[in-house]
Amino acid sequence: METCTLNNQDDGVVRLLQISDTHLFAGSDRDLLGIATAESFQAVLDAITELPQPYDVVLATGDLSQDHSADSYQRFARMASAALPKPIHWLPGNHDHRVLMQNELLAAGIRPEMRLVSEHWQVILLDSQVYGTPHGWLSHLQLEQLEAALQQHPEKHALICLHHHTFPIGSIWLDQHDLKNANDFLAILARYPRVKAVLCGHVHQEYDQYHQGIRFLTSPSTCIQFKPLSVDFSLDGMSPGWRYLQLYPDGRIATQVWRLEPGRFVPDLQSTGY
Numbered sequence: 001m002e003t004c005t006l007n008n009q010d011d012g013v014v015r016l017l018q019i020s021d022t023h024l025f026a027g028s029d030r031d032l033l034g035i036a037t038a039e040s041f042q043a044v045l046d047a048i049t050e051l052p053q054p055y056d057v058v059l060a061t062g063d064l065s066q067d068h069s070a071d072s073y074q075r076f077a078r079m080a081s082a083a084l085p086k087p088i089h090w091l092p093g094n095h096d097h098r099v100l101m102q103n104e105l106l107a108a109g110i111r112p113e114m115r116l117v118s119e120h121w122q123v124i125l126l127d128s129q130v131y132g133t134p135h136g137w138l139s140h141l142q143l144e145q146l147e148a149a150l151q152q153h154p155e156k157h158a159l160i161c162l163h164h165h166t167f168p169i170g171s172i173w174l175d176q177h178d179l180k181n182a183n184d185f186l187a188i189l190a191r192y193p194r195v196k197a198v199l200c201g202h203v204h205q206e207y208d209q210y211h212q213g214i215r216f217l218t219s220p221s222t223c224i225q226f227k228p229l230s231v232d233f234s235l236d237g238m239s240p241g242w243r244y245l246q247l248y249p250d251g252r253i254a255t256q257v258w259r260l261e262p263g264r265f266v267p268d269l270q271s272t273g274y
Ligand SMILES: [Fe+2]
Pocket: 021, 023, 062, 063, 093, 095, 202, 203, 204, 221
C-alpha cells in the first residue's frame, strides 16, 4: 500500500476534513431526489471555507459520482481543488466507477486510497467496493495491506477509513448494504489496540458508537440524507453536511459533524428510492 507523509501542526494534532457521497453528475444542474448535487456540494465547500478551522488533509469517502461519468469526476476535482487548498485523498463507494475515478482524479492530483502517516497517527484508506452491488467487501489483498500497515507501525494510533459501514445502524434497507465480511475486518482490528476509530460514508447520516473500544463513525452526505432507523428507503430533511476530526498525539479523537443551515436544500421527502 502506498504511503504518504501526513504533516501535522506544531501541536502534534492531525486535523482532517471528511466529505462524502457527493453524488455528482456530468451536468451541473442535475438533481438527486430534489437536490442539485453540485449546488449542495458547492454550498458545503463555501461553508468550510468560511470556518476558521485549520485542516491538514481532506478525505473523500466515496460515492463521488452518481452517473459514472468522467465529467462528474472532473467536476469533483475542479470544485474540491478550488476550495480546499490541502491534499485530498479518496476511496471508492458503491456508486463509483473505479477506473474512471482513478484516471480523472489522479490527473487532477487527487490521490486514491493509501496510508497517510504522521508522527503519532496513521490513517489507512481501504477499498470496500464490489462493483455493481451496493454492499461492501474487503478483499483478501485489502485485509492483508491493512494488517501489514498496522504491523509496521504498532506504536502509532490508527484511523481506518472505508465507504461501507461495519455495523448495522438500525435502518433495515440500508443495513442490507453494509460490509459483508465485517468479521474478518474486526478480527484484524482486535489484534491492534492502537486502532482508535473506523470512519465511513455510505449511510448519509451521522452515527457514533463504540464497539470493543473502537469508535465507529459515519457522516452525512453533501447532498441527500437518509432518515435514521427506517425500515424502508426514506429521506431525511436534515441539511447536507461534513465531518471535522482532530487526532491528538495521545490517541484521543475530537470530532464534530457540521451542516448547512436548515431549509436551504430540501429533497423530495416522498421519494421511495434512487
Ligand atoms: Fe452514497
